[in-house]
Amino acid sequence: MNPAAIGGGFNPNIPNAARMYDYFLGGKDNLPVDREAAQQVLRYVPEVPIGIRENRGFLQRAVRYLAGQGIRQFLDIGAGLPTQRNVHQVAAEYAPGARTVYVDNDLQVLAHARALLQDSPLVLVAEGDLRRPEEIMRDPDIRRHLDFDQPIAVLLLAIVHFIPDSDDPKGIIARIRDSLVPGSHIALSHVVIDERPQAAPGVERVYQSASAPFVARMSDQVTPFFDGLELADPGVVNLHEWRPDIHHFTPRLEQVGAYFLCGVGRVPERPSGS
Template sequence: MNPSSFGPGFDPNTPNAARMYDYFLGGKDNLPADREAADKVLRFVPEIPIGIRENRAFLVRAVRFLADQGIRQFLDIGAGLPTQRNVHQVAAEHAPGSRTVYVDNDPQVLVHARALLQDSPQVLVVEGDLRRPEEILADPALRRHLDLGRPVAVLLLAIVHFIRDSEDPAGVIAKIRGALPPGSYMAISHVAVDERPQAAPGVERVYSGASAQFVARMSREIEPFFDGLDLVEPGIVNLHQWRSDLPVVAPELDRIGAYFLCGVGRVR
């Protein structure tokens, strides 16, 4: 990653949540500050890379399922840096002609994503903040690319745990859900700290100096985010338990409780 491509005002010394995620995935789109912060997080929760990889695997299975349900429009909010097996790639494999919009509020992510995806006519990258869903859904470019009168799949993967309680994450999700036509779907994944609550304060401290602040939540605090959706089987479960067709990355995950919850629900 070339820091000079981000333009004036870019601070390479501030850890970036998207680049830390890339580092956890084993990617190369990260800087020394990101790696240093990520390594601090790993001291508290060394199994994070397992959860991150399972989250990407959930993305693939969820998009495949949604394509099988006839969904041809995908809205990925908080998309992060493009990596392998992105939403539009999986959708194209299972439903050629599908259209995808990636939304992020990180200028560095936007620059990188637009450069990589500029030759993909079925894909659009727009700036937007999950905290202001009305602005995202009103974006003229997004509305030209997607027909919001027809079913849409909205993906909120590993993003809601960066929305503080004071910013009303449940209300934000409800606004998006309420704007979608019947037959649409929402897919959500969220870190749960049930198994390691004592590590949560340390992780939150590390992210307090990053571009996005992590919010530790127990499973009982995450489950209401799915209210108003008709959940598809198997409901709200750990990532590796959602319609998995391959062995999990770490079999020991079957012996623990909630650590990274996910689910897919249909809009009534």
């Protein structure tokens, strides 16, 4: 579920975006270099840990929603380091027997996930890079684990804001969409800088020295990523606004404008002959 999909091999001297994410979540799978970089980010945007926790909440609500739509296959690209209430755990609760694939290209993430999930027959951990979606969608191991003739939910959570415009993120998402059968879904979340554009250059500088570059985008640059999908209510909104639980209330976010957008879209039926 995060920037590790663009990471690389283990280097204890380079801040790792996945380990920084883990630190923001309050995890222990991070190094001093990650904590130092994360603290620099927090000087620019102190609310980052709130957003990260909200992203985990969106993940859980989205998987629950998707299970309710009959989805029994989940493809999490940029999964990051395993933490509590991962995709396969939520799916097992609401859709017993559901199959999950976690994709990443960070070697540390892959090793950690495989060690934890090696005894889970419904879960596969696979190497892949979001910038090359065709390789992921055609991977023989992934295709053996998931039935691409049936609907699949692709999760792109807190990962596309690490894809530079030069790699055509909208085109990447469109190619993923076009490789899925109708009735499939794409869930996406993306940081936006509408609320604090002045902080963006500082955050970008921190991530320039990390394993993945952060790309600052405004909300009107993110909503087109959902083009070609039938959006579930309430559309593209802030994390805490997407189908919140009854008791879900984050006072510090209630009056905040666009800061971390998310949405879930269904792949529509294609015109006959297409």
